[in-house]
Amino acid sequence: MSDIPHTTFLDEVAALPACGKINECIQCGVCSGSCSTATHWEYPPRKVIAMVRAGMKDELLKSNSIWFCVSCYLCTARCPRDIKPANIVHGLESIAIKEGYKPPTTTTTMYRSFAQSIVDHGRVYEFGFMLKYFLRTNPFAALKMLPMAIQLFRHGRMPLAPKQVKGKEELTTIINKMGEGGDR
Amino acid sequence: MEPRIGVYVCHCGSNIAATVDVEKVAEYARTLPAVVVSRDYKFMCSDPGQDLIKKDIRELGVNRVVVASCSPLMHEPTFRRAVQEAGLNPYYFQMANVREHCSWVTESRKEATEKARALVSAAVRRVYFHQPLESKEVPVHPDTLVVGGGIAGIQAALEIANSGHKVCLVEREPSIGGHMMQLDKTFPTLDCSACILTPKMSMVGAHPSIELLTYSEIDTVSGYVGNFRVKIRKKARYVDVDRCNGCGTCITKCPVKVDSEFDEKLSKRKAIYVPFAQAVPNVTTIDREHCTYFLKGKCRACEKFCERNAINFEQEDELIEIQVGNVILTTGYRLFDPSAIKEYGYGRLDNVLTSLEFERMVNSAGPTSGHILLKNGKEPESIAIIHCVGSRDVKYHEYCSRVCCMYGMKFAHLLLEHVQGAKVYEFYIDIRSPGKGYEEFYNRVQREGAVFFRGRPGEVTDVALTPEEKGKLIVQFEDTLVGKQRRLPVDMVVLCSGIEPQSDSQEMAHKFNISIGKEKFFTEKHPKLDPVATMTDGVFIAGCCQGPRDIPDTVAQASAAAARVLALINKGKVEIEADTAVVDEDRCSGCRVCNLLCPYNAITYIEKDKVSRINEALCKGCGTCVAGCPSGAITHRHFTNEQIDAELQGILA
Numbered sequence: 001m002s003d004i005p006h007t008t009f010l011d012e013v014a015a016l017p018a019c020g021k022i023n024e025c026i027q028c029g030v031c032s033g034s035c036s037t038a039t040h041w042e043y044p045p046r047k048v049i050a051m052v053r054a055g056m057k058d059e060l061l062k063s064n065s066i067w068f069c070v071s072c073y074l075c076t077a078r079c080p081r082d083i084k085p086a087n088i089v090h091g092l093e094s095i096a097i098k099e100g101y102k103p104p105t106t107t108t109t110m111y112r113s114f115a116q117s118i119v120d121h122g123r124v125y126e127f128g129f130m131l132k133y134f135l136r137t138n139p140f141a142a143l144k145m146l147p148m149a150i151q152l153f154r155h156g157r158m159p160l161a162p163k164q165v166k167g168k169e170e171l172t173t174i175i176n177k178m179g180e181g182g183d184r
Numbered sequence: 185m186e187p188r189i190g191v192y193v194c195h196c197g198s199n200i201a202a203t204v205d206v207e208k209v210a211e212y213a214r215t216l217p218a219v220v221v222s223r224d225y226k227f228m229c230s231d232p233g234q235d236l237i238k239k240d241i242r243e244l245g246v247n248r249v250v251v252a253s254c255s256p257l258m259h260e261p262t263f264r265r266a267v268q269e270a271g272l273n274p275y276y277f278q279m280a281n282v283r284e285h286c287s288w289v290t291e292s293r294k295e296a297t298e299k300a301r302a303l304v305s306a307a308v309r310r311v312y313f314h315q316p317l318e319s320k321e322v323p324v325h326p327d328t329l330v331v332g333g334g335i336a337g338i339q340a341a342l343e344i345a346n347s348g349h350k351v352c353l354v355e356r357e358p359s360i361g362g363h364m365m366q367l368d369k370t371f372p373t374l375d376c377s378a379c380i381l382t383p384k385m386s387m388v389g390a391h392p393s394i395e396l397l398t399y400s401e402i403d404t405v406s407g408y409v410g411n412f413r414v415k416i417r418k419k420a421r422y423v424d425v426d427r428c429n430g431c432g433t434c435i436t437k438c439p440v441k442v443d444s445e446f447d448e449k450l451s452k453r454k455a456i457y458v459p460f461a462q463a464v465p466n467v468t469t470i471d472r473e474h475c476t477y478f479l480k481g482k483c484r485a486c487e488k489f490c491e492r493n494a495i496n497f498e499q500e501d502e503l504i505e506i507q508v509g510n511v512i513l514t515t516g517y518r519l520f521d522p523s524a525i526k527e528y529g530y531g532r533l534d535n536v537l538t539s540l541e542f543e544r545m546v547n548s549a550g551p552t553s554g555h556i557l558l559k560n561g562k563e564p565e566s567i568a569i570i571h572c573v574g575s576r577d578v579k580y581h582e583y584c585s586r587v588c589c590m591y592g593m594k595f596a597h598l599l600l601e602h603v604q605g606a607k608v609y610e611f612y613i614d615i616r617s618p619g620k621g622y623e624e625f626y627n628r629v630q631r632e633g634a635v636f637f638r639g640r641p642g643e644v645t646d647v648a649l650t651p652e653e654k655g656k657l658i659v660q661f662e663d664t665l666v667g668k669q670r671r672l673p674v675d676m677v678v679l680c681s682g683i684e685p686q687s688d689s690q691e692m693a694h695k696f697n698i699s700i701g702k703e704k705f706f707t708e709k710h711p712k713l714d715p716v717a718t719m720t721d722g723v724f725i726a727g728c729c730q731g732p733r734d735i736p737d738t739v740a741q742a743s744a745a746a747a748r749v750l751a752l753i754n755k756g757k758v759e760i761e762a763d764t765a766v767v768d769e770d771r772c773s774g775c776r777v778c779n780l781l782c783p784y785n786a787i788t789y790i791e792k793d794k795v796s797r798i799n800e801a802l803c804k805g806c807g808t809c810v811a812g813c814p815s816g817a818i819t820h821r822h823f824t825n826e827q828i829d830a831e832l833q834g835i836l837a
């Protein structure tokens with residue numbers, strides 16, 4: 001191999017927010033040993049980091065790894081080198097989306113519906129956001145959630161009409177400002 | 185005597201000459217006031233280089249010398265000696281650092297040459313005002329204090345005492361022995377730890393040249409190399425050590441049971457106790473905090489049954505003062521407490537042990553007579569040993585503790601030997617086995633059947649996900665060589681806790697005026713070339729108080745520290761640097777500001793003369809008092825205002 005692909009991919013990832021320590025990972029496996037979902041990942045979090053360093057971008061972003069992170073942050077709390085693997089995994093998701101890799105899960109749709117709800121109401125409007133998510137992905141799956149929805153509704157935890165936050169205009173300005181930096 | 189200055193610019197091979205135009209600098213020096221000769225030379229520190237200086241002093245009447253070369257830390261003593269050998273006072277010398285401060289840190293040849301010129305100009309103008317200073321000699325007291333009676337302290341004390349010199353060994357526990365006494369076997373040769381340690385312990389106890397003060401602590405320290413005065417607090421043990429013969433009658437009669445520190449709380453001792461059978465000295469101690477008599481005012485059963493009338497409830501702490509010439513600190517380490525790492529369950533889950541608990545359990549003189557047992561009294565079938573607990577982790581200790589890979593593998597060996605058919609798993613990140621016979625030991629343990637998984641576990645839990653995990657401890661980890669998260673149910677988990685500094689290391693460092701590093705281990709004078717000395721002359725360090733290490737390294741260091749002390753004792757005297765501060769007593773107002781400022785406690789207020797005076801033997805010449813004195817009464821002999829002014833003018837010229 002004449003070119004050294006890993007330097008560019010590694011630099012790209014290291015430049016993501018709070019991912020700068022990736023080169024200090026000692027491959028101990030604490031993150032993968034802690035990860036709540038790692039058994040579903042083609043490559044567990046530790047290996048994701050090794051693959052970034054090895055420049056295996058296409059192979060990594062094509063895999064189902066990274067999309068399964070549920071942000072439990074166990075990896076990040078326990079990592080002995082303060083690498084913050086969860087940040088790296090989410091950073092990789094955004095690279096993958098930008099570069100048109102197709103996620104194997106509905107995670108991105110979930111993120112978008114979630115974010116849209118905040119843009120619209122300044123807060124998460126559970127009913128609307130879940131409705132949107134299921135309509136966009138698998139409407140039948142929503143039926144399975146019905147009993148829980150009813151419970152939440154009964155306890156006043158899921159109002160049917162959205163509530164706006166105070167100072168919505170200021171929030172919109174902040175969000176728009178953020179949006180200038182890239183897509184949501 | 186009119187100053188006649190000689191300037192010598194060193195090439196340092198190409199270290200300086202490659203960046204600094206040394207010839208130009210030498211040429212420039214010739215134009216400076218009072219310079220009579222200026223030369224450049226390949227290696228000034230070499231014998232021919234030094235001879236150049238000596239020759240000029242003799243033949244050209246040079247009486248002030250400037251060498252522009254490396255850091256004074258390296259060669260100031262060399263050149264001062266050369267100057268002195270040619271008949272001049274060694275303080276008629278000044279060094280300009282044109283390597284570390286110039287050639288190594290400057291890229292442009294022009295700029296480097298310019299800076300070198302400025303530095304030489306400063307040195308020349310300064311040396312013009314140098315005064316001859318006389319260094320003093322003080323006698324070295326031949327006795328030595330050793331603090332801490334682990335293997336390091338035992339070794340150092342014996343080395344010195346065997347040469348016929350007196351040693352006072354202070355240990356804060358009731359017996360000497362330290363951590364090594366708690367170990368079962370020692371890697372990699374598997375000698376029984378107590379068998380190789382106890383002969384040395386009894387030698388210490390019986391040695392005519394060793395005064396052993398156990399159950400004692402350092403109270404205060406004053407003085408300086410060759411002449412330390414140390415106050416030691418002998419804590420009341422409520423037993424007359426001259427009468428007690430360690431028969432143990434009192435122990436059998438004492439009604440109070442307390443967790444044994446020596447057995448890591450896995451067994452009980454009494455309120456009156458000897459920590460372990462081979463204790464030195466073999467006398468009892470009453471633990472005041474738990475004794476019924478001290479708590480409730482009655483009992484005294486021990487006293488009643490002691491046939492030698494050794495119990496003495498009236499005893500009090502005793503402060504004694506000793507005088508010594510040198511000190512060796514061997515205060516050792518403390519084991520990292522793994523309960524801080526919640527996910528490993530220590531203190532919450534049964535059958536999760538620390539390494540020292542395991543050492544006691546596997547020891548035939550230990551709480552289970554050497555049987556490895558679960559809480560329910562059964563033998564474990566499978567055991568996980570987790571490496572790097574509290575080490576190599578920025579949340580706890582960033583450093584590697586150096587011994588835990590090896591003792592972790594030692595545990596595997598002992599388990600395979602003690603427990604029929606045991607399955608033993610080592611969870612490691614990297615195996616660190618750099619030592620004589622260490623890699624071979626790793627190989628041996630593999631051959632014996634221990635299973636190695638590369639991956640530090642994420643957690644240890646008792647929450648079962650499958651029927652076969654029920655009632656077990658489950659180690660959840662990534663087998664990093666396969667790249668899969670796995671769960672392994674086992675019966676017992678041993679945590680290879682790291683080595684950390686004693687909790688009072690900062691206080692001890694303060695008492696002896698030495699520094700501690702970021703991790704709070706004592707700092708050596710030079711990490712490579714002076715690993716047992718400290719920045720304070722006459723105070724040496726050995727063993728784990730300086731950083732994690734195994735027994736062979738500890739013993740080697742202890743012997744090295746003893747050798748350093750013996751050299752000083754043999755010489756009988758030490759030279760005290762002459763570049764100290766001095767109080768102009770006519771100008772001193774007696775305000776005592778300097779007394780508090782001096783970091784070395786070198787200044788005392790003389791009541792009868794109403795002035796402060798500096799003890800030259802203690803003064804390190806730091807200059808703090810000079811800057812702090814509101815009356816401007818203090819001068820540093822080798823940093824006078826005149827000299828500093830001239831130096832600044834030289835830089836700016």
Ligand SMILES: Cc1cc2nc3c(=O)[nH]c(=O)nc-3n(C[C@H](O)[C@H](O)[C@H](O)COP(=O)(O)OP(=O)(O)OC[C@H]3O[C@@H](n4cnc5c(N)ncnc54)[C@H](O)[C@@H]3O)c2cc1C
Pocket residue numbers: 331332333334335336337354355356357360361362363364367369370371372400401402514515516517518519539540543587591594686688692726727728729733734735736738
């Ligand atoms: C579980 C475990 C297993 C190990 N197994 C091995 C092995 O098999 N082989 C091997 O080579 N190494 C082994 N080691 C390392 C070994 O324990 C150390 O190298 C050795 O004990 C260091 O000796 P030391 O004298 O420096 O410290 P210590 O043994 O800690 O002794 C220090 C002494 O100083 C005393 N002290 C402390 N502070 C004061 C004070 N302020 N005033 C007075 N006295 C004080 C203490 O009470 C103690 O007696 C093991 C370590 C552990 C944790």
Ligand code: SF4
Pocket residue numbers: 024025026027028029030031032045046049075078079080081082083084085
């Ligand atoms: S826990 Fe941290 S150091 Fe260990 S493999 Fe994961 S990212 Fe690397």
Ligand code: SF4
Pocket residue numbers: 031034035036037038045068069070071072073074075076085086089
């Ligand atoms: S934050 Fe994501 S990667 Fe980290 S442990 Fe949780 S699920 Fe796994």
Ligand code: SF4
Pocket residue numbers: 434437438439440455456470471474475476477478482483484485486487
């Ligand atoms: S007086 Fe104290 S030490 Fe003595 S036997 Fe009673 S409880 Fe034990």
Ligand code: SF4
Pocket residue numbers: 571572573575576583584585586587588589590614615616680682
């Ligand atoms: S010696 Fe081994 S177990 Fe101990 S900290 Fe170092 S690598 Fe980890």
Ligand code: SF4
Pocket residue numbers: 764765781782783784785786787798802803804805806807808809810
């Ligand atoms: S120069 Fe420093 S060490 Fe000397 S007396 Fe003054 S403050 Fe103390």
